Amino acid sequence: MKCGMTIMLGFLILSMFVLSLKKYAGETVNVYGWYGIIPSEIFADFEKETGIKVIYDVYDNNDMLEAKLLATNSGYDVVVPSFIPYAARQCAMGTYSKLNRDDISNWKNIEGDVTEHFRKAGGNTDYLVPLFWGTVGIAYDAGVVSRVFQNKEKISYDTILNPDKLCRLAKFGVSFPEEYIDIFPQTHVYLKLAGDRMKSPDDIRAYGEHFKKIRKYIKKFSSSTMINDLICGEVVAAIGSSDNSWRAKNAARKIGRDVRYVIPEGVGVLWIDCVGIPAKAPHKKNAHKFVNYLLRRDVAAKITNRSGILTNIPSARGFFDQDIVGDDQICPSDVSKLIIGSPSRSAEELQFEKMATRAWSQIRMGVQ
Amino acid sequence: MRRASTRLSKTILSMLIFGYAFLFIPIFFLIVTSFNESDIPSVWTGFSLKWFLAVFKDEELLRAALTSLEVACISATGAVVLGVLAAAATTSGSFKGKNFLNTTIIVPIVMPEIIIGFSLLMLFMSMENILGFPKERGIMTVATGHIVATMAYVHMTVRARLLSFDNSLEEAALDLGARPLTVFLQIKIPVIAKSILSGWLLAFTLSLDDLVIASFLSGPGSTTLPIMIFSNVRISISPCINALATLFIALVSTCLTIAFLIARKNKAEE
Numbered sequence: 001m002k003c004g005m006t007i008m009l010g011f012l013i014l015s016m017f018v019l020s021l022k023k024y025a026g027e028t029v030n031v032y033g034w035y036g037i038i039p040s041e042i043f044a045d046f047e048k049e050t051g052i053k054v055i056y057d058v059y060d061n062n063d064m065l066e067a068k069l070l071a072t073n074s075g076y077d078v079v080v081p082s083f084i085p086y087a088a089r090q091c092a093m094g095t096y097s098k099l100n101r102d103d104i105s106n107w108k109n110i111e112g113d114v115t116e117h118f119r120k121a122g123g124n125t126d127y128l129v130p131l132f133w134g135t136v137g138i139a140y141d142a143g144v145v146s147r148v149f150q151n152k153e154k155i156s157y158d159t160i161l162n163p164d165k166l167c168r169l170a171k172f173g174v175s176f177p178e179e180y181i182d183i184f185p186q187t188h189v190y191l192k193l194a195g196d197r198m199k200s201p202d203d204i205r206a207y208g209e210h211f212k213k214i215r216k217y218i219k220k221f222s223s224s225t226m227i228n229d230l231i232c233g234e235v236v237a238a239i240g241s242s243d244n245s246w247r248a249k250n251a252a253r254k255i256g257r258d259v260r261y262v263i264p265e266g267v268g269v270l271w272i273d274c275v276g277i278p279a280k281a282p283h284k285k286n287a288h289k290f291v292n293y294l295l296r297r298d299v300a301a302k303i304t305n306r307s308g309i310l311t312n313i314p315s316a317r318g319f320f321d322q323d324i325v326g327d328d329q330i331c332p333s334d335v336s337k338l339i340i341g342s343p344s345r346s347a348e349e350l351q352f353e354k355m356a357t358r359a360w361s362q363i364r365m366g367v368q
Numbered sequence: 369m370r371r372a373s374t375r376l377s378k379t380i381l382s383m384l385i386f387g388y389a390f391l392f393i394p395i396f397f398l399i400v401t402s403f404n405e406s407d408i409p410s411v412w413t414g415f416s417l418k419w420f421l422a423v424f425k426d427e428e429l430l431r432a433a434l435t436s437l438e439v440a441c442i443s444a445t446g447a448v449v450l451g452v453l454a455a456a457a458t459t460s461g462s463f464k465g466k467n468f469l470n471t472t473i474i475v476p477i478v479m480p481e482i483i484i485g486f487s488l489l490m491l492f493m494s495m496e497n498i499l500g501f502p503k504e505r506g507i508m509t510v511a512t513g514h515i516v517a518t519m520a521y522v523h524m525t526v527r528a529r530l531l532s533f534d535n536s537l538e539e540a541a542l543d544l545g546a547r548p549l550t551v552f553l554q555i556k557i558p559v560i561a562k563s564i565l566s567g568w569l570l571a572f573t574l575s576l577d578d579l580v581i582a583s584f585l586s587g588p589g590s591t592t593l594p595i596m597i598f599s600n601v602r603i604s605i606s607p608c609i610n611a612l613a614t615l616f617i618a619l620v621s622t623c624l625t626i627a628f629l630i631a632r633k634n635k636a637e638e
Contacts, residue, residue, distance in 0.1 A: 030588035035599035040427050056428060057591040060599035064583055071493055075504030075588045224601055232410045255411050282504075 027052045029286040032065065033080035034058065037132065037273070038294075039306040046293050052286045062086045069095050073280045077287035080132070083118065083272040084181065085353070087128055088343030096127040096276040103288035106295035112314040113335045118272055121342045129291060131300075132273035132309050135338060136182045137263035137329065139230060139245035140237040141252070144172055148236075156264040157190040160237055163213045170217035173235035178223045180360035182269055183239055185339040187211075189267050197339060201352070204359045211363040221364050227251065230259050241271065242330050246308035249330075250323070262329050263338075270338035273309075395617065402610035409607060419611035426608055432596035433612060436576055439507055439592060443514035444572040450515065451522025451567060452560075456552065458523075459530040460538075474520045481517065485584035488513050492585070505587030513585045514575040521574065522567035529563035530556070 027050075031038070035058040043054035059065050062082050068074045069081075069090060081087040090096065101107055110129065118130040138155055145153065148168050159165050160174060177183050187207050188198050198204065219235055226240040227248045245261035252259035275294060277287045293299055300311035301319030308324065310331055317325055324331050332338070344353045376384065401409050405416035423429060458470045476484060492502060492509055502509055533556065541551045557564070579594040586595065597609055 032588075035428075035596065055589045057586070057588060058428075058596060058599040059583075060595070060601065067584075071489060073496060073504055075506070228408070228410070231408050251408055254406070255408065255413075 027283070027286060028055055029053075029078060029283050029290050030055045030057070030076045030281075031078045031080075031290065032057050032059065032068070032074075032076040033078075034273075035060070036307055037080060037309060038303060042294075042299060042302060045299075046290065050289055050293075052289060054290065066090065069278055074278055075282060076278055077281040077283045078290055079276055079278060080273055081276065083123060083128070083130065083274050084121070084341040085343055087274045087276060088122060091124055091127050091276070092343070092345070095279060097279045097281060097284065098126055099129070099277065099291070100288060103285070104292045104295065106292050109295050109297060109300075109313045109315060112312065114270070114272070114312045117270060117335065117338070117340050121340045122345075123272070123274070128274040128276045129295070130272045131275045131294060131312055132303075133312050134242040134271055134308075134310055135263050135332065136177065136186075136239065136241050136269035136271060137245070137261055138237060139226065139240050139248055139259060139261045141230060141233075142258040142260045144236045145169070148172070155260075155262050157186050157267070160239065161187060161190045161210070161214065163217065166214050166217045169237055170219070172233075172237075173219040173229070174217060175220045175222055175226060175229055175235045175238040175240075176218050177239050178221055180356055181341050182223070182241075182271075184356065184360075185269050185341070186239075186267065189339075197341070198356070201355060204352075204356050208359050208363065215363060215366055231255065231257070242310070243308035246324065246327075246330050260329075261327070263332065266332065266334055266337040268338055270335065270340040272312075272340070398610055399614050399617065402607065402614040404607060404610075407607055409610070419607045420615070422608050423611045423615065429593075429596060429608055429612060432591050432593045435507065435590055436593040439511050439514060439582070439590070440572045440575040442507070442511040443518060443575045444568045446511065446515040447518040447522045447571040448564060448568045451519045451571075452526050452557075452564060454519070454523045455526040455530055456556065459527055459533070473523050476517050476520045477524075481578065481580040482584075484517055485513060485581040488516065488581070489584045505585055505590070507590045509585040509587065510582050510590055510592065511575075513581040514571075514578060517578070517581060518571035518574045521570050522564075525567040525570065526560055526563050529560045533559060 029052050031043075031054055033056070038056070040056070043056060047053050057076075059068075065079060065081055066086055066089075068076070069079065070093075081090060110131070114133050115125065115130055119125060123130060138157075138160060140155060145155065145159075149165075153159055153165070160169070166174065184198055184204075184207055187210060188203060189196075191206055191210060193203055193206060198207075220229075222229070223240060223244075226235075226238045226244050229235045230238060230248045231251050242261060242263075245259070249259045249261060275291055277284060277291065281287050294303075295313065297313055297316045298319060300313040300316040303309065304311045304316070304324060305319075305321045308330070310324075317331075320331065344350045402419055403415055403417065404412055405418065406413035454469075454473050458466060458473070488509075489505075492505060495501060496503065537555055537559075538551055541555050542548070546554070577594065578592075579598060582590075582592045582595055586592065593612075600606060600609065
């Protein structure tokens with residue numbers, strides 16, 4: 001008889017208990033970023049120093065972040081969007097609050113080549129901090145590749161874009177990135193098309209024609225599974241980002257394999273993840289403090305050493321671990337030849353972007 | 369006849385083994401890899417408990433797990449309260465629109481989660497604009513979304529039990545002067561207690577599992593475990609997740625065993 005009442009009471013007590021887990025009442029800053037981009041010890045250190053608790057939430061793709069940001073009040077104080085096309089687009093829509101330079105005393109740390117690239121590509125440093133960066137290049141298992149080509153091949157875009165060479169690697173598996181912005185620019189350079197980046201619909205048609213020849217040698221299109229694929233021998237070469245390649249390299253070393261990363265002749269895609277403060281951030285003051293903290297040399301170095309993602313603080317290079325700064329491919333000192341896309345603004349550019357997207361999805365699906 | 373019921377034929381037995389293998393081999397592998405010393409799931413380098421220690425050191429992961437449990441507790445309780453009331457309403461007496469109510473309640477079951485998530489996000493956004501509430505999204509909005517999605521399951525479970533409820537018990541109690549509320553609390557609830565419990569557990573599990581609704585409705589401080597795991601995939605899944613999953617499985621199987629023992633003891637006493 002009492003059983004029912006007991007159960008109901010049990011539920012009530014349980015939910016009361018759960019509800020009574022007090023929320024933190026002191027100063028906070030709500031940060032929303034990729035998993036693993038900022039190691040959690042940074043938050044602990046920041047709290048120790050300033051008394052501000054960091055509430056860190058993660059997303060798995062930029063679209064989710066964008067949906068949250070555009071849906072009125074997201075509640076976040078600091079977000080980490082990718083520059084192209086997301087942050088650029090959001091910035092143009094007035095999503096971000098203007099950074100108060102007086103509160104960011106470490107701002108001077110960020111000036112350098114990458115920031116120049118960022119500005120040239122249309123990035124607005126009044127609203128966004130181009131803090132995290134890396135490249136897209138070729139990661140490959142040196143042992144297998146040198147066996148296939150009898151040590152005669154110097155890895156370049158020719159190795160993976162030339163159908164005659166790619167077909168020899170095909171049976172060991174080659175993976176390409178999920179998004180066209182990570183491969184079309186290199187294809188452009190490889191095909192020796194006019195200009196340094198894609199401009200006309202003819203360019204896109206040329207890429208399409210070329211991919212028709214090599215599509216059958218591509219095992220998969222994936223950016224996120226690249227680390228496991230390389231280590232497990234699912235693929236022998238992959239086009240992917242430098243931080244993932246760094247992780248793959250370290251993991252592979254542990255099991256006695258030699259994974260290397262290369263941006264052939266310094267040509268590769270430069271990607272930037274920005275830090276921004278949403279216009280409706282509830283704790284703007286704390287957000288500025290946190291951004292300022294991230295721009296500190298030792299903090300930036302710690303982030304890089306943990307994640308393999310480069311931080312755009314030139315003076316922090318001296319604090320990078322040897323396995324990062326010692327590898328000129330993963331942490332290039334010359335960024336002049338890296339290619340960075342520029343955000344689409346005009347209707348014509350948007351039309352062009354749409355065309356490229358369609359061409360890429362046809363390539364991926366293998367439509368001839 | 370007796371032979372058939374006591375001993376399974378070879379075909380049936382092999383089907384049974386296949387079925388169990390299909391269900392449990394993945395879980396078995398997950399448990400095994402959580403004891404793997406290597407940080408690459410597919411390479412076995414030795415036995416180690418280090419990932420279990422790592423789970424308790426990984427603050428982000430722990431916080432996500434606790435958030436998930438919190439959301440699941442709140443939403444399961446909410447879903448049970450609403451689901452039981454709905455089931456009681458649709459099984460007792462007759463009123464206008466009863467069939468309509470019955471059908472509309474189970475709509476969330478057939479509705480894709482993405483639609484539930486998105487429409488609730490829209491609702492919360494307009495509420496914020498018009499009423500100024502909820503100020504921002506967080507644990508409560510995720511829990512609300514989960515209540516919407518899971519209430520129908522509780523309703524179905526409890527309703528099935530209530531349909532076989534002997535109405536004469538209720539009538540007798542009413543005859544003896546019990547008020548309707550007393551009848552509901554003291555006669556009906558104890559009879560359907562088990563289905564309430566299973567409804568609660570069902571809602572709890574569904575909420576723990578949900579990624580889509582939570583992604584739409586989460587806000588600062590409400591990253592649930594599935595969101596955490598999904599964002600983790602970008603830099604390959606850490607074996608910590610395997611260890612955490614093993615802990616969850618251990619917890620669940622302990623609870624199930626205890627429930628089973630209690631049920632057996634009750635039966636023996638009867």
